[in-house]
Amino acid sequence: MKLSRFINILCIVTGGAIAIYSQAEKQQNEYLLIGGIVLLMFGLYRLSRNVPSKFENREEETFVKTENDND
Structure with missing residues (x-):
């Protein structure tokens, strides 16, 4: 679990750094920017x-109870 989390965070940081680096140059390298964004999104997804x-047990956590109208 810790290794997987470390790999995810490493992908996010590396992808962000690559995306920022590709934007910093005078002439932007679009392929490098796309690769950085893909790596960043892959890490975020994982x-x-x-x-x-948050809403896994939605029925059990509601505060409002429904009433039956049997009139």
Whole structure:
């Protein structure tokens, strides 16, 4: 688990650094920018897969109860 998280964060940092580096030059290298963004998004996707959903047990956590109209 820790190795996977480290790889995800490394992808995010490396992709961000590559994207910033490609923007800093006078003549931008579009392929380098695209590669940096792809690496950044890949790391973000892998990191977000392990985050649990906020609404996983939606029925159990509601505060409003429904009433049956049997009139």
